[in-house]
Amino acid sequence: MRTLRIRTFTLLSLFLILSIPWLFFVTTHFMVTKSLSLGERQPHDPSLQKHLTETIQLIEMGADNWTNPDWQNKLNLQLRKAKLDAAIYNASDQEIYRSSSERNRALSKKEQFSVIEDGQLLGRAVIYLPNLNAVPMVGAFVGLLLSFFIVAMGMRRFILIPLYRMNLAARRIADGDLEVELPSSRITEIAGVRDGFDVMVRGLQKSHQKQVKLEEERRFVIAAVAHDLRTPLFALRGYLDGIEQGIAQTPDKLAKYVTVCKEKSAQLDRLVEDLFTFTKMEYLEAKLNLKPIDLKLVLQKAMDSLKPLVEQKQIVTSVRYSADDLTVIGDSHLLERAVSNLLDNAIRHTPLHGKIVVHCDKEDHKIALTILDSGPGFTSEELQHVFEPLYRGEASRNRSTGGAGLGLTISQRIIRQHGGELTASNHPDGGALLVGWIPNR
Template structure:
């Protein structure tokens, strides 16, 4: 019941209840004085009736007014007191104090709105703590990944300074290693910088109509040329008659599929590596599946592989390298396109990375 209705009923009750009470008192007192105790209705009995009636009327007014006022004020003051206490606890940083209400009045709605705010603040605080933890893990990870190649570079430079590389062949090998290591560091820094800009939404997207079939046909041809050197294969599976037109940033889309391929290539443990790209078209979206025949991902890791800064245990192996940001960048770029991305994997059988984009005509 709303507070307005409660107040109206209370005011009506303050009128009706005393009237009913007066009538009852009048009947009961008259019956007792004139019938039970045989009082004189014209003399002292009447005076006594008037006195008792006045006292009863005063008591009825006091009790009725007191009870109704107490009930109404309690129904308003109690939730306000709880809200005040909750606000104080939140101001002190305590987000565990719950004040949910099942009442249907204005204060009940206010209480539930306040409770919803508390829950959102708690979720935001949890997310902030998780973000801070992830940030610290990223700093530690990046520091480690940068320190390792820097140590290597310093070692080779020191070898050149100490004339350990005393032949042209050895000197050339040292210089090639230094260049490759520095190039890996540059790629790591570039990936971190891109992720930071995406996180701050400072990366411009040049949206245009892209035919995904033509896009992947060119990409697969280029990738197949590189993989064929190692006797590996890449296959495009799609129905040529279906339309695959989407609105996308061509360069960002290329970065997405490149990151997925690079991530797949890191963990392919088969002698013959294979990547399949499958396109499927529905009435309003195009779904892309990029499947590899690698080692697969553990079930408990699958929900987290696109999380910011997340790296599975295997990806921390120094032989694979990487900052753990590749698939996070994929997720951010796909979401900027209005799509979403997910993974399906089974250990020993490979991984499929899916993403879908809205189709246009």
Template sequence: MGKRIKLNVKEKGVLLFEGIGTFLLFQVINVVLISSIGKNDFLSNLQVNFQIIMSDRIWIIGLILLLNLFLTYLIVISTYHQMELNQIKLVLHKTATDNLTKPVKIKVNSSLQSIIISFNLLISNMDRRAEEQRQSEESKDELISNVSHDIRTPLTSVIGYLGLIESKNYNDLGQILKYTHIAYKKSLEMQNLVNSLFEYANVQHATSRLSMTRFDMAQMLDQLSADFELEANKRGMEILVNSKPEKIIMEGDTEKLGRVFNNLIMNALKYGKGATHIWLTAEKKETEVVVTVANNGKPIPEDSLKHVFDRFYRVEDSRSKKTGGTGLGLAIAQSMVQLHGGTIAVTSNEEKTSFISHFPISES
């Protein structure tokens, strides 16, 4: 809570003088009033025996003194609170000139303490926003660094091979075609990265909107299985779909959700080394739909599991580059799931690697 504000010698003197002076002033007023009462005949007009009253005067005087003390206390406290307020102004001004870096730790009366609490809340919010801004700047710097790194390699190859053609450093048409083919493939890598970046930036944007429709999740998984069947057969894999119940009607942006599971299936095809099966399962529960994309390939190392949704993170750099990965697929999938109010997590062991998505639903 902090220490209570301490008064300086001058302020203590002012309070003492005001307290004594106020009390003495009340006594003077009392004497004048009592003298006036003794000379006035209004009591006789009210048929009150003045002698009886005067015989009990000690009690009257006691009550008057207590009233005087109470009124003096109220006046002194009011002055003390004003002094506290003046000191609060000085403390807040000093804190403000220090760039609002630390909370104010002082204790005052309850009516003024709310000002301190509100001011500290303001400082806390400003610190939090400053930290968020700092993290945002670091994130931007990291993004620029990663993009520059990932574009530099294919761009160097494109410039290099086109440079060989430009300088006529080739033997025949076959060599020219070889150079242009490599440059073309590297250009496609850059295009893939740029497209992924635009998609990631769009889904991260605060104004990103969902086009919600009612659809059958089980039917979506069946369609995805058919779309990837040929690619899976080429890699010696089989895609199996299971849904409980057979129809799962829910609301969502089918285009974005399709991209989520597209990315997860592609991830299983590219990096599920040694896998023979990919399982697409959906289960409707009371408040959510759980969708799992799993494969029985090589497990993800334990120390990599917490990073798989990070931008540009690759479990194995050489393998990712060989397969043309941008390191953004899972980050995009996570962002799209979160746009739907859901969560996505990954588990991996010798038996299965599973990406599990939870989508909240409401009964209509």
């Protein structure tokens, strides 16, 4: 839709206000005078011209009877017939005759002439013609009213009504109605305000949808955390009650109870740590402690921390570096956490006597980390949700193989915070394949 700037609308309004009265004035003037000459004093109406000539002749020929009542009555009849007024003065400029309605023609045009006979001035006559400008002035006034009406209707349609509707829409938006239909306008400035409101409404809609999504995720997190905390706590309390009540009477049974309690407490510690890290990454704006980091050292620390699990499952690990210098700029604590989560995921899904292969390669302007395990790999459904918070492939949420379902989510978000990316897939020869990369800055 084409729009009109408000200054252009104002200029067009002024043009209408000036041109329409002038057009009406010229039209009515032509209709009255039959001439477009605005300075014309003599009427061009043949009938009026004929009556004027007859009146002048009557006055000139009746100079001897100017004071005669019968003659004056005759002149009155002629003037009423011609719709004229007249006044007659003698040679001394004294008024001899004046028509009765002359007082109402003070603004009329005058036709003056002197009556001379045998070289002697007999008197002077004044004939008051109809005011030829009265009708054109009325026409100009009507045109002025019409122009004001047209401009007012234009302002109402293009400015006032859109602004009023914009005001109502703004109030509805303030009340939370984000589906309100914003009015359109042919005025550029108002259309710009409308577009601004539209952008604002779309932003509010996105913000509202994001808030709803976060609220749903928050509720889901709370429910999942309550479920995940209850299971190890329940088991831990049961074994502690057994120790307290003397159920574990032999040293071997007592050692078994203590071992289970340590495992459950370790699960709780890991769960709380995952939840804290996820909350910090997702809801808090934590600043990265950036400094040069050797990824070989980060990877070695992560491998050392998980060495007991590797030995317990008798997993064979293979680590290969493609370059000596694998330095990146990042947060050492977060990057170590991300790598540990990736390795922990691989260890948990690798069967006994399995194998894990880790490659750390330097490519162009980035360093890539590849982790391949000999486990069953991901299902097609798991590949679609593997990085979603609290998602785990086990429908029963059994903790024998899974954690809180936050490890891969945390790893991906840490790597993305460092300007990289983490993806998951299946190796053609079998097993899960996790590939992450970080810019080498």
